[in-house]
Every structure is written in structure tokens, then in C-alpha cells.
Amino acid sequence: MNSAAWQRLSPRMLLVHPVHEVLNQLPLLVGAIVLGSATQNPVWSLVGVGFIVLMGVARWFTTSYRIDDRDITLRTGLLRRNELSLPRNRIRSVQTDARLLHRLLGLTVLRVGTGQEAKGDNTFELDAVSAEQVAGLRAMLLGEQPGAAAPGRVLATWRPSWLRYSPLSWSGLLMIGAATGIAQQAGFGHVPGRWVQAFGGPALAAGILLAGVALAVGRSLLTYGNLVLTRRVDTLHLVHGLLRIQEHTFDLRRLRGGTLRQPLLLRALGGARLDAVMTGVAGVGESSLLLPPCPSSTATGVLTDLVGDAEVVHGPLTPHGSAAARRRWVRALAVPVAAAMVLVFAPLPGWSWGLWAAGTVLAAGLAYDRVRALGHRVDARWLVASAGSLERRRDCVQTAGIIGWTVRQTWFQRRAKVATLVAATAAGTKRYMLIDVPAEIAWAVAANASPWVADSQWYA
Amino acid sequence: MGAPVLMADPANPPSRSAPLVWALGAAIPWLFIAFGQVVWFVLDARAPWLHVGAAAATALGVLVSVVIAPIWRYRVHRWEIGARAVFTRTGWLVQERRIAPISRVQTVDTYRGPLDRLFGLANVTVTTASSAGAVRIVALDVAVADRVVAQLTDIAALGGPDAT
Numbered sequence: 001m002n003s004a005a006w007q008r009l010s011p012r013m014l015l016v017h018p019v020h021e022v023l024n025q026l027p028l029l030v031g032a033i034v035l036g037s038a039t040q041n042p043v044w045s046l047v048g049v050g051f052i053v054l055m056g057v058a059r060w061f062t063t064s065y066r067i068d069d070r071d072i073t074l075r076t077g078l079l080r081r082n083e084l085s086l087p088r089n090r091i092r093s094v095q096t097d098a099r100l101l102h103r104l105l106g107l108t109v110l111r112v113g114t115g116q117e118a119k120g121d122n123t124f125e126l127d128a129v130s131a132e133q134v135a136g137l138r139a140m141l142l143g144e145q146p147g148a149a150a151p152g153r154v155l156a157t158w159r160p161s162w163l164r165y166s167p168l169s170w171s172g173l174l175m176i177g178a179a180t181g182i183a184q185q186a187g188f189g190h191v192p193g194r195w196v197q198a199f200g201g202p203a204l205a206a207g208i209l210l211a212g213v214a215l216a217v218g219r220s221l222l223t224y225g226n227l228v229l230t231r232r233v234d235t236l237h238l239v240h241g242l243l244r245i246q247e248h249t250f251d252l253r254r255l256r257g258g259t260l261r262q263p264l265l266l267r268a269l270g271g272a273r274l275d276a277v278m279t280g281v282a283g284v285g286e287s288s289l290l291l292p293p294c295p296s297s298t299a300t301g302v303l304t305d306l307v308g309d310a311e312v313v314h315g316p317l318t319p320h321g322s323a324a325a326r327r328r329w330v331r332a333l334a335v336p337v338a339a340a341m342v343l344v345f346a347p348l349p350g351w352s353w354g355l356w357a358a359g360t361v362l363a364a365g366l367a368y369d370r371v372r373a374l375g376h377r378v379d380a381r382w383l384v385a386s387a388g389s390l391e392r393r394r395d396c397v398q399t400a401g402i403i404g405w406t407v408r409q410t411w412f413q414r415r416a417k418v419a420t421l422v423a424a425t426a427a428g429t430k431r432y433m434l435i436d437v438p439a440e441i442a443w444a445v446a447a448n449a450s451p452w453v454a455d456s457q458w459y460a
Numbered sequence: 461m462g463a464p465v466l467m468a469d470p471a472n473p474p475s476r477s478a479p480l481v482w483a484l485g486a487a488i489p490w491l492f493i494a495f496g497q498v499v500w501f502v503l504d505a506r507a508p509w510l511h512v513g514a515a516a517a518t519a520l521g522v523l524v525s526v527v528i529a530p531i532w533r534y535r536v537h538r539w540e541i542g543a544r545a546v547f548t549r550t551g552w553l554v555q556e557r558r559i560a561p562i563s564r565v566q567t568v569d570t571y572r573g574p575l576d577r578l579f580g581l582a583n584v585t586v587t588t589a590s591s592a593g594a595v596r597i598v599a600l601d602v603a604v605a606d607r608v609v610a611q612l613t614d615i616a617a618l619g620g621p622d623a624t
Contacts, residue, residue, distance in 0.1 A: 404593025
């Protein structure tokens, strides 16, 4: 079908573009209004607003896209024309996003992910097409058969009970912190002091904590409400959001595994989150998210389904031995030992020893948990690496996707006869580390996973 | 896992002039620091112990980065190109062995800095689709580097699947 004609975005964007342009060009707008009032001539303000609205309208007329047999092409820009062209066989994921204004008008932003890191001008983004077109476009871009868009198998659906994990994140407190910072900048710096006087410190702290929890839960509800993860023939489809609906379609052929993440607090409540390890999708953050904090049975169930081998997800790991354990303990206890030296020689009050004891117990607990987490598992198809306590993760990476191995040893590691083994892949975070593997088995792990290492002339 | 499995080291050392180039490269910033100290001494010679301390620190820095590190690196650095993989050993305090399959190579780049040009050296970087997997073979004689690039591009048959 070389009938590929240049197509425009939805005409309804003629309404959205000017609004966005006004928001983007706020400084210019303020300038125009100030100029208008300063010169006592409101025409300047009107000219400013008119110019910005015109720019928005012009964006619609200057933006067009084309999908032909081989490439997809996007043309943008009024003065600086920009033409972005991608080979269709490089498309790895299709993401859609509908903010409130877009949803009211029945529009959806469509973003195409490739293997390259796309930033700014290099992002292939159709902002926006009408929502009815999206299913067809997505199927076409990902090369699905027309029949394959049939309803797939639902892997996970959001439940209100997932909200119990959201207070464990820092997002609410971060939002309050940001708001406080802005208030300080805006000249409300004296307000917190007055509040402390009015309500008392502890009550205020409790209030901030409660507000933080409420914000975190609210944000989680709005962002992840109605999440559905569906597996189709060769795509994985994720929809979430209450007001702003985001959809993400992953090409399953590019899936190289998954990362189960269990931060300490989340783990304590039996929760986990799941990230995709996929080519063309950043390894961290929103774009790789498959499941937000949810019961760990749900997360492991989905990962098992994707990996197709329960042993990879649940199976026991090979521990890294006594040298690795010793290094965890030395690191955790170095600070308490140094602190004890200070306490012995410095005239500090007796209660500081109580504080020291509590800190030491915490450090020991951390070391114990880190030793327990450390392990790996390797076979011809999957490499599993597990580590961490505060941020525990279990990376499951397909060995077919590993395109490089590094064995790194610091001076201390050489003395302890351990090494850090790094598997390089094009997917996810690009590097997956096995920390403090005994040096004599490091290359055996690599050779087990990658036949090209075992067959090389150096391996014996 | 049974008997310890060892990986033989890659065979080829870098160019003979590599330690000299590394030492010169490291000496240049130290020259500026030493010059600054001389200026300081000329302008203000009141606290002799401070000057002696600073000079000792500089001398130690020069010893480590201009003498010890280049020699140590020259003893560690090795590279070899096999039938199916590139293998290097690099570093001094922190040592790395890195192997990448030639079939997954995306680009082969040569880089020559001013000092490299002066001494007829070249650095070859072999990149794969992973940002964590690039293999760097540093401080080769130009003739060797050209041969390496030709050999790699020949085996790699660039344009095949790259595991993305």
C-alpha cells in the first residue's frame, strides 16, 4: 500500500493547540500584557494574545505525518521545518496518553518508542489524533494482524486494595516539600513558623504526615485506577488512569524479561512492583512500569506468565558465599565502629550510647537482609540477579539478549576473591549486575548464559 | 560449581609507547598545579610548612598518576580479537575484563587525540546495542588499529541482527 498520503492531526486540535500555546508561552503573554498596561494601549496585549493563538493554529497546519510501507514520517515546525522519519521495523512500543482537555474532545496523544533514546525533537509524537483512530494506528504501527487485536488474556486488574501500598511511597511528602519550597519563594516564608506556634510542632508534623499519605493515596488512585494489563498474541497492553488515561502497548518480541522490585516497606506489607525489561523502553520510571505497588503474588504471577518458567521467578538462588557476606557486614558495621571510637574518647552524655546501640542493631539488620538477598541463578535461557535490602530487586533477563559481559574487580574485591559481573543488554537499564560473585565462578556464569563465551578460545 | 573455571587473559599488549603517552597526559594537569604552587610561594612565603605540605601532596600525586598508574596500566591492559568475540582487560586499581560478541557489533570507531597523534597511537571503540557493552581497545599503534578495524568490520558483517 503505497497510497501513503500526508495526513493531519485531528482538526479538533485547532481548539487545543492555542490553549497549550498560551500555557507554553506564558512569559511572552505576561510580557505583552505588561507592555499593554504600561503603554496604556491595550492593543499590544491583544496583539500578543492574537499572535500566540495564531502560532497554535499554525501548528496544526504545519504538522503532518505519513505512514508508508517502510517508514513513518512526521513533519513539524513553521519556521524551522523538522522532518523525523523512523523505519517501521524499529518500532518497539506505542504509548498513548489522554489528558483531561484531550479526553473532553475525544483526542489521544500517540507516542512511538524505538530502540534509540529519543529526546525532545526526536520523539515521534502525534499530538493528537482522534480516539477512534488509535486502535487502528496502534495495530498498524506494531505490525499486528488485523484479527490479532481480538481481546487478549487479562493478566492483572487494579483493585482498590492496592491503595494500601501507596502511603509507603514518598510521593506525598515530596509534593508537600515542593509546595513548601514554592511558598518560600513566593514570600510566605514566615507562615510555617506561625503555624508551629498555633498548632504545636508534633501536631503539625502529624498533620503534614497525614496530608502526605492522603496526597500519595490520591495520586496513586488517579494515576493507576482502572489499571488493566492484557496479553495479546504478540503485544502486551497496559491501560491506567482515572482522569488522564495512559495506554502503553509493548511488543512482546522485544521483551527481555522483568524486574521485581520490593523496597523494604513495601516488602514488609507483602507488596511488590513490576518493571518490564524491554528494548526501546527506559529501564526505570513510568515508561517501563508494568504493575505499580500491588500484592506480590499478583506481581510474581504476571512475571511468571511473561517469563514462562516459574523457577525463574520463585526458584532458589545460588548465594554468593562467605566473602560476599563478609563485605556486606564490614560495610554495614564500619559506621557504628567508627562512632563507638568517637563515643569512647569524646565526653558525650550516656544516652548517646543508647542511640548508638539502636543504630548498630539497624545496621546489623540491614547487613543480614542484604546478605540474604544476594544471589543469582543462571541457565541457558534466563539470568536472574537478586540484591538489595532497602531497594530489593530481582532482575530476570533473557540470556539471548545479553550482548556483553564485564568482570570488574576493585583492589579490595581482588583481595577478597570476588568480582562484580555485569551483563550488558540493549533492554531495560542496559546493565544488570551480579554483585560480589566468587571470582572463580564469574566466567562460568557468563558461559552458562552465553554460548559465545563458552565457545571462545579463552574459556577453559 | 565444581573445579574453578578460569578465563585465559587476552594476548596482546598495547603499544610500547602507551605508558609514555598516559604519563604525559597525566602530567599536564599536574604541571598547572605545580606552577600555581610556585606562584603562590613567590607571592607569599610566610607559612613554609604549608608550602612543604602542598609540595609533598603534589609530589605524591605526580608519583601515583604519572609513574605508578601508567606502568600498572601497561601491565594490566591486554586485548585480543577471537573468531566470535572481542576480549579486553583494562584498568589498574579497578580492573575490568570485558567481552562482546562480534556478531552484535554495531559500530567500530577510531579516536586519536593530540598526544596519540604525536606518538602514532589510536584508540578503537567497538559499540554494541547496549550502552554498557562498548569495548575500548586503547593505545594501539596506528597500523595495528587499522588492522583491528578492518578485521572487525570484516567479521562483523555490520547490518545483521543486533539483539534489540
